[in-house]
Amino acid sequence: MTTPAMTPSRLDDSPAVSKKPLGKILLPYLLVLPALVALLVGMGYPLGWQVFNSFREYGLAAQFGTASPEWVWFENYTTLLSDGTFWFILVKSIVFMAITASMTMILGIGLALLMKAVSRWARLTLQIAMLLAWAMPIVAQMTVWGWLIDKRNGVINYVLSWIPGVDLIGHDWLVNPITFYGIGSTIIVWASVPFVALSVYAALTQVSSEVKEAASLDGASGWQMLRRITMPIIRPVITILFLLQLIWDLRVYAQIRLLQDFGAGGTKYDLLGTYIYSLGIGQNQFGLASAAAMIVMFFTIGLSWYYVRQLLKEDN
Amino acid sequence: MNTKKTTGRRIGGIFALLIALVWVFPVYWMINSSFLSSATLAQLTPTWVPFGGTFNNYKTVMDPSSGFTSSLQMSVTITLLSLLFCIVFAFLGALAISRFKFRGRKSFVVAIIVIQMLPAEAMFIAQYKMISSLGLLNTVVGISIIYIATVIPFTLWMLRGFVAGVPADLEEAAMVDGCTRFGAFMRVTFPLLAPGLVASGVYAFIQVWNEFALASVLLTDESSRTLPLWLRRLSEFSNVGGYPNWGEVMAGSVLVAVPVIIFFLIVQGRMTQGMVGGAVKG
Known part of the structure; x- marks a missing residue:
């Protein structure tokens, strides 16, 4: 993999800003303008609307558009935060995020180390298998898994029934909320491990063999080498990957929604994404939905702070 | 041993x-x-x-009565429209931030990065309200407005890396040889950027082509379904006695997945690098 060189390459380094012709000063602004306008329309305006409406209450009349919503300050937030259902869903989402992201990281790092340890052909086979799973569009992923876990003819029930004493033919995984989330988590782990494994593997290849040789001459064992040399070098990559996984698994919407298509819906099977959807588009409670969305957003921004700082560093 | x-x-x-x-x-x-x-x-x-x-x-699945052809058409139109605007806008923006120093540059860069982190899933309701108040629900234009804005930040960030990778000295050398600045750019820098543009374009293509969540909110009409929405409903269409015809549903999945898998394999290396590149370099 070639990395584009990061040497600063600016034509415009001359300090004498004031002497530049007007056209030259305006040029960068003109270049930025289209992207800026597109972002303001597609993201800026909805974001502003959301912040504004998280302070407004949509009563019945407002839901039907016959009266404008009432300004209620923080009432939506306090309503949500004193609502058992919201907490139930928030806690479920956080547990789901933590388990799914941790499983993804553990398996991803393990498989990256495995790729490093095995011969070339075994590594290539594993990498191609990972890429194929990673490339699947979400809806295709979910559809295929819907068939794999199908209660009548699903191959997973069939194979699991090979285990002596287990008979799962006809078992519906999507009825019990625990197995519902277990299946959701499994699918997300299956789909996200390739990205983690391949990224960690790429980072592992950057650990120089000289350093490792020197360490083994000094009598370091394999485990010591992993802990003292390899891990510290790849730690920044792992931190960022873990953060991205946490962020992505907190806001998971499509997978849960599509699993609900195969099974059943309702707060019993909701996570934050589907819950906000049912508040807003399902029940027209736009104020409450906006406030819930803002809470998710604060969480995400808090989680991603480190990643944002890293990217800014890269810019300098 | x-x-x-x-x-x-x-x-x-x-x-x-x-x-x-x-x-x-x-x-x-x-x-x-x-x-x-x-x-x-x-x-x-x-x-x-x-x-x-x-x-x-x-x-069976590709028969027009299943809605495949109209969904394919919808997906292609939305993807092309969004890609065209996204690539042009992101490219111009990337040029600005990697080749110029200007007041407000830092704020723009911060905005680009922070927007990437905003959970799209938490903005649906607002985007739905905006598009519906413009009367653009179930239209190509309506959903494309949002897609362009969603894909620009990452595309711009990826292109920025490629533009910065082409040394400005090359352009200056061409200008010494008598090219205008624009000419130098078109003849020297642009050809070197082509692979980067392709990679970013394919990346944006995959994002838009696969998008399900927002489409399920903005395109509720049967005639305006994109391919992911079509696939979602296929198990109902191919229903036999209350039970989906899984063979047909899987054929539909293959049709939706194969083009993406091919494109994905082309750009995979660059994508991994784009997301964690900064960390690898430390």
């Missing part, structure tokens, strides 16, 4: 192959089932290899 090491490697190799098998199995199963008839699939024992399979499922 040496024999111990090779035995270890061999066991590791076998283990790696088993894991590869587990990971690729769902993809294999999709392809396998897509060639089997509903009678074969309804048997209690699964058919592991599609010997004697047919293309009938594909024929």
